[in-house]
Amino acid sequence: MDSTTGLLIFAWIFLLLLYLGLARVLTEVRSLRTTVHQLQASQTRAAEPDARLPASLPSSVEVVAVLDSTCRDCWELADEIGLNISAGRVAILTYEPESTWRDGAPGVPVVQSADAWSSFAPLSPPVLARVSAAGQVAEIFAPVSIEDARSKLQQWLPNNAEVRS
Structure with a gap:
């Protein structure tokens, strides 16, 4: 051959x-x-989110921002919430002392709860969680940019005319 x-x-x-x-x-x-x-x-x-919210969360809160002070995007999101969201509609959930976030997001309720924060810990902060009328987590969103967070806040808080595009 x-x-x-x-x-x-x-x-x-x-x-x-x-x-x-x-x-x-x-x-x-x-x-x-x-x-x-x-x-x-x-x-x-889809399965219900397995995340817990603290009992000390104000009843008027519709969205919880789960933040960590070592995260640069968390600080940007806190600034966005403090400047552009109507008071009382969004709260910050953290494991750190409340004083850590007072300057970064003036007027935004800060709830310190290591137990509740740890239920979101498998996700990388920042994390947004929509709160149902019953005070339970209805939906969880992990934005990859501040623009993603902004658009999700516009979707979840449609009557908030102050959210910038």
Whole structure:
């Protein structure tokens, strides 16, 4: 057998293996698509957030900002909340002394609770949590930028005309 024939046989074997691999990938995609359609058809609901809020949280609070003083984005979010959100609608939850956040967000209620803060600890601060009328966490959002946080606050607090775009 000469080298050209050997190369052609090798190329055809390679193309056959490539085709079989592609067929396997398409089978997996079809299987995943079927699973997604089944989940959508059953209208499964997301699990309730496993986060606790402290009892000392003011009843007027609609959104809780879970912040850490070592986080630069947390300070920007605290500044945004202090300057642009109507008083009493957002509170800061921290494990640190309340005095840490008094200058960064004047007029914003600060709640210190290491236990409640630790239930949000698996998420990297800052974290926004929407509070239901019953005082429970209804939804959790971890913004990646101040713009994300701003848009989520606009969504959760639609009647707050003071939130800047």
